[in-house]
Amino acid sequence: MRWMSLRLRLMLVFAVVALVAAVSASGIAYWLNRDAVLNRTQNAALDDFHKSLEDHTGALPLEPDCDALDAAAQHMAESSQKYEVLLITQQSGHTGCAAFSNEQVFDWEMVPEALRTAVNKKRPVDGSNAYPYHLYWQRISLDGAPYLVGGAKVIGGGPTGYMLKSLENERQDLNSLAWSLGIATGLALIGSALLAQAAAATVLRPVQRLADAARKLGEGKLDTRLRVSGTDELADLSRTFNRTAESLEKRVDDLSAREASSRRFVADMSHELRTPLTAITAVTEVLEEEADSLDPMIAPAVQLVVSETRRLNDLVENLMEVTRFDAGTARLVLDGVDVADQVTACIDARAWLDAVELDAERGIVARLDPRRLDVILANLIGNALKHGGSPVRVSVRPAADELLIEVRDHGPGIPEEVLPHVFDRFYKASASRPRSEGSGLGLSIALENAHIHGGEITAANSPEGGAIFTLRLPMDASEVVADAGRSDQAEQNKKAGKAGKADRSEKAEKSEKAEKSERAEKPDRADRGGKAPNKADKAEKRDGTKDRDRKDKRSER
DSSP: TTTTOOOHHHHHHHHHHHHHHHHHHHHHHHHHOOOOOOOHHHHHHHHHHHHHHHOOOOTSSSSSOOHHHHHHHHHHHHHHOEEEEEEEEEETTTEEEESSSTTOOGGGGGGGGHHHHHOOOOOOOBTTTTTSSSOEEEEEEEEEEEEEEEEEEOTTTTOOOEEEOOOOHHHHHHHHHHHHHHHHHHHHHHHHHHHHHHHHHHHHHHHHHHHHHHHHHTTTTTTOOOOOOSSSSSHHHHHHHHHHHHHHHHHHHHHHHHHHHHHHHHHHHHHHHHHHHHHHHHHHOOOOOGGGGSSSTTTTHHHHHHHHHHHHHHHHHHHHHHHHHTTTTOOOEEEEEEHHHHHHHHHHHHOOHHHHHEEEOTEEEEEEOOOHHHHHHHHHHHHHHHOOOOOEEEEEEEEEEEEEEEEESSSOOOOTTTTGTTTSOOSSTTTTOOOOOOOHHHHHHHHHHHHHHOOOOEEEEETTTSEEEEEEEESHHHHHHHHHHHHHHHHHHHHHHHHHHHHHHHHHHHEEEEEHHHHHHHHHHHHSSOOOHHHHHHHHHHHHHHHHHHEEEEEEH
């Protein structure tokens, strides 16, 4: 899975939304339940303390003795709310007795100062305040444990009471609730991830199919189509893709047919030109042999005819070679080649030994097509001699699995604006000089021969002056030949598949036409009585006709 892919982003969005929703819901539920639990426990304890304080201290004197106060504290602590009690009396402005239900658990020091002040503070009685003293409470934490502390003063005189109730049970309940909500949040997150995975698979599966189809279409498989189901946006996208692919296939087939027609035209034209060219070449060779005995006024014309005939012959041969490349019928005939000997033979066959310097070690053997290598070398070296400057230097060296051949001249070099076009067919560097001695196809044919080997030719200018053409070829082109064979087989299978599909379509069309014809014949037979005339009926008709003919003849006599 790619990092930050569409599937991952969709799952992350689902997870984040589910997490926020679950955490928000859990937080709200926790706080609502926490307040409900604490308020319920707190109200129950304070109400019970208030009633117990009123019941157990109401019968005591204004300044009770310590024993009576202690007995009241013990009775109050026996409440079902399970809290500890502290009762304090005031005597002559000083603190009197202090009674504890359990001094080890609750003593005077545990009562917060703010709570003491609030309990002992007397408020004026008015319309909004009916009593001078009220019940107050505060939640505190002792040694990490939560407690509720409440206090009230008996109105009309009497002791001041305080209570301490542990909230440990409520805390445990709230902790259990928190764990439950946390587990629910985790389950919701897992569920959202599974839901996101399912949604991503549902949404992205058509997108993946579309991507695969587009990739196949880009690879040249123009018959690729998508299976369309449904009426949603993705189905509309698939229909649009199918229409686009169909239109593209028709356009490419049309262009391919036109290109094939153009190739056939060039091939046929080149082939048809070879026959008259053969005769013309023979005549020009005879004229060239007799040039010395011709009239001096005619000799220049004869030489012009001879040179132009050779140029035309080369052009026709080059056109036929280009046609083979365009049609994909050019094939390699591999053999072990000593590159140094091959370059030497190419130079010697064209009498370029005096103008070319060779830097090549013998023993560099490559498995290539000797004829096509000779064509490449002849074009590169001939181009350097024609447009560059002597001497032309040819260097050969192996590099890993490649063979490097550099052809460098000492001319003015190639203009920068011309470099991208030097291998174009019939390209002219200057429009003012449209005519040249060559056909304009040499470098293009050399590049095609390099490509069919799985190699490349590049052109550049040397910093020291002159142009450099670098030829890169594999040391062994056998793998290229094998790949070409597999490609041809695949192309043949594709054509066979298309032909089979066309045959099936034609058969289906013929079958449909036959069925329509048969349906059309049935009403005609019904009009004629439901059956065709038999041989006896036909014979009777013929006999009747003959009798009428005899009668007509007798009447004429």
